[in-house]
Amino acid sequence: MNPIFEEIKDAIVDGDEDLAIELAEKVVAEKIDPVQAVQQGFIKGIEEVGAAWTSGEAFLPDVMMAADAMKAGMDVLEEVLAAGEGEGAYEDKGKIVLGTVEGDIHDIGKNIVGALLTSAGFKVYDIGIDQKAEDFVAKADEVGAKIIAASSLLTTTMQSQKVLVEYLDANKLHDKFKVIIGGGPTSKKWGEDIGADGWAETADEAVLLCQQLFNN
Ligand code: B12
Structure with missing residues (x-):
């Protein structure tokens, strides 16, 4: 090393x-x-x-x-x-809206996820911290993203990931946007329980997950 x-x-x-x-x-x-x-x-x-x-x-x-x-x-x-995969490479790989959920200001993990997704050729729209469900969705709609990626580092704000999925379901938008979640207290089970389309433990697993979701 x-x-x-x-x-x-x-x-x-x-x-x-x-x-x-x-x-x-x-x-x-x-x-x-x-x-x-x-x-x-x-x-x-x-x-x-x-x-x-x-x-x-x-x-x-x-x-x-x-x-x-x-x-x-x-x-x-x-x-x-x-610059990972060359200019314009993202056009083929897809667009992802990324943010930290409402009530949560942790962004180190989110930023790493964003950096590695970008380096793998995705176009990442980072909307920042403390973002409401409707803000994620509005941005995804605006840029034509297929994936919404939501980070949460607090057991309290994990609930906002659930709210995000519920918001998509309630507005019949879940077919249009896939939701992936991650962050310290989250788990595969939590992702399944709330109806998210994927969960990853680390930033490099998030890249693999997005590659799979874009191929489906
Ligand atoms: C740094 C830090 C802070 C910094 C944040 C700075 C910043 N700009 O982010 C500061 C000091 C501001 C802070 C504040 C607070 N913090 Co804090 N913080 C941490 C700490 C030490 C590290 C978090 C971190 O960055 N980890 C490193 C990154 C790389 O890991 P990660 O975030 O998990 O991300 C990786 C994966 O989870 C994944 N991932 C992350 N996001 C996503 C998203 C998707 C879609 C996917 C697929 C994957 C993914 O990929 C990343 C890279 O591999 C943790 C302790 C810990 N051990 O985690 C506490 C911790 C998260 N904080 C905690 C607390 C309680 C707080 C405060 C409430 C403290 C207070 N009393 O004010 C406030 C919260 C304010 C708020 N409303 O958000 C608790 C949470 C407890 C809980 N379970 O709810 C922790 C666990 C500390 C503890 N043991 O008590 N914190």
Whole structure:
């Protein structure tokens, strides 16, 4: 494994934004695989901080600093990730509307899902955080997306994923748009229970899921 991935992980754990940017720039300059940098570096770092917070070894400001460092580094990588399969490739792969559900402001996982989907050739319309069911649907309608992807990191806001599916069903739009869900507290079973069309545990599984859904 390239030692830079470990350095990236440590930069995130330390909440060192400048170093995260510097290392991401090095990934770009030296043509190191950006997907590996995300998976082996950035995600590993934020996971470590998350675990430390959960066990009481880290505090909220530590998490916020790590999240900021993560964002700053990911911003640098976004362009090379988007260039993944060449310009215009998305036209063939399909359009996806992505967002974090109502009541939830977590966006690190969502952004990674967006980056990897983009890098796999999909056109991703990221509508941001704290989004209502009708906002997801309005955007999907506007751009002609086939998939709506909804992220939730809180047990309370998981309910908003259910509301999204119910909204589509109630408006007879579920044939038009498929819904996929994900995020920390969600599960395959939760996806099945609420009538979602798919669930993925990680961003790379989200890519496989979208590839399957677009082929059907
Ligand atoms: C970073 C973080 C924050 C940051 C968010 C910064 C940001 N810009 O996102 C800050 C500090 C702001 C924050 C705030 C809060 N947080 Co917080 N946060 C976290 C933390 C540490 C990491 C989350 C994360 O980014 N993980 C890394 C990413 C890469 O993983 P991920 O999001 O799961 O995403 C992956 C997959 O799930 C999947 N995926 C994600 N989305 C989607 C979508 C689709 C469609 C698909 C297919 C896949 C997919 O792919 C991703 C990549 O592989 C977690 C702890 C943890 N261990 O997860 C707590 C955690 C989620 N937070 C928690 C809480 C309670 C809060 C607060 C309520 C705290 C408070 N008291 O204010 C607020 C919430 C405010 C709100 N209304 O949303 C709890 C939730 C508990 C629960 N079960 O409900 C957790 C679990 C911490 C804990 N153990 O208590 N948080």
